Amino acid sequence: MNIYQTLYFMSLAGxxxxxxxxxxxxxxxxxxPAGSPAWPSAVMAAALLGGFIGGFTVAFDExxxxxxxxxxxxxxxxxxxxxxxxxxxxLHLPLxxxxxxxxxxxxVLGWMVSGALIGAGLGARWISVNRARIAxxxxxxxxxxxxxxxxxxxxxxxxxxxxxxxxxVLTGAGISFGIAFAPILLxxxxxxxxxxxxxxxxxxxxxxxxxxQEGDSYVLxxxxxxxxxxxxxxxxxxxxxxGSVAPRHARIYGRDGRFYVTRHPDVMxxxxxxxxxxxxxxxxxxxxxxxxxxxxxxxxxxxxxFIAKQKAGLAxx
Numbered sequence: 001m002n003i004y005q006t007l008y009f010m011s012l013a014g015x016x017x018x019x020x021x022x023x024x025x026x027x028x029x030x031x032x033p034a035g036s037p038a039w040p041s042a043v044m045a046a047a048l049l050g051g052f053i054g055g056f057t058v059a060f061d062e063x064x065x066x067x068x069x070x071x072x073x074x075x076x077x078x079x080x081x082x083x084x085x086x087x088x089x090x091l092h093l094p095l096x097x098x099x100x101x102x103x104x105x106x107x108v109l110g111w112m113v114s115g116a117l118i119g120a121g122l123g124a125r126w127i128s129v130n131r132a133r134i135a136x137x138x139x140x141x142x143x144x145x146x147x148x149x150x151x152x153x154x155x156x157x158x159x160x161x162x163x164x165x166x167x168x169v170l171t172g173a174g175i176s177f178g179i180a181f182a183p184i185l186l187x188x189x190x191x192x193x194x195x196x197x198x199x200x201x202x203x204x205x206x207x208x209x210x211x212x213q214e215g216d217s218y219v220l221x222x223x224x225x226x227x228x229x230x231x232x233x234x235x236x237x238x239x240x241x242x243g244s245v246a247p248r249h250a251r252i253y254g255r256d257g258r259f260y261v262t263r264h265p266d267v268m269x270x271x272x273x274x275x276x277x278x279x280x281x282x283x284x285x286x287x288x289x290x291x292x293x294x295x296x297x298x299x300x301x302x303x304x305x306f307i308a309k310q311k312a313g314l315a316x317x
Contacts, residue, residue, distance in 0.1 A: 011173045011176050011181075013176055016056065021048040042089050054084075057077060058077030066208075085114065092110035107156075112145040114141075116145065122179060138178075143177075147174065148168065192304065198243055218253070221239070222249065236248060245299050260291060261288070261289050291306040
């Protein structure tokens, strides 16, 4: 799956999460007695939206990475999304109340706040790769919330149920789209799988690509998600199921407009240097090596290619 397919499926996952959140909220509304205050429904709707998007986004990201989906990470993503959604829901009605004569504007702002807070909470999952991912999720959520709010604020008088469903779907898709699209749009390079002497890596990675941007820091290795001890994300960002690759083998990072590959501290010992191969352009890497367009990187029996922005921009789905 290349980065463009990732973008499509990530957005689809967010939209599906939004639709499920709307359906769940609609069922809950039926259980609320008539004449009850509006705020519990608004808070719960936003919380459900955040929870579903959080769970779906984490599950899809792990599936895309080639890992087995970890229930604890999905649950944590759902919990963070639920909490962010609840907070945004609590702010939603005050915004609408503060702008009684411009209800569509208040509605749009409310949906934008919900999208921004949920997106920021979910973007925190990638903070170890790049802190900017929080802003990516926030901006994507705001854009999705803007579209959703416009639809709901414009059509709610005539199609209340349908317009609300569309608003949920657009907001969910916007949040997931922002998390996935911003790194692709802002990418400075692409890391592309070329081949591997390990059949597992060849069959699992196929045409795999990873978008890389300024400030990113990726750990490459063979440690699967099953062995990760973290509570919200994997310890290895680029999983290479190659028996000749160390659990944490190398790191690729961008700094001051330049990109480098270096060994992970785990394999810097004399034994690690002998056992685990790391080469760039057929040169053994023992210290940070600057990457240029079409640099070939060999980890164990797996070969990757670093493609600079001007070339990466030509890639098509």
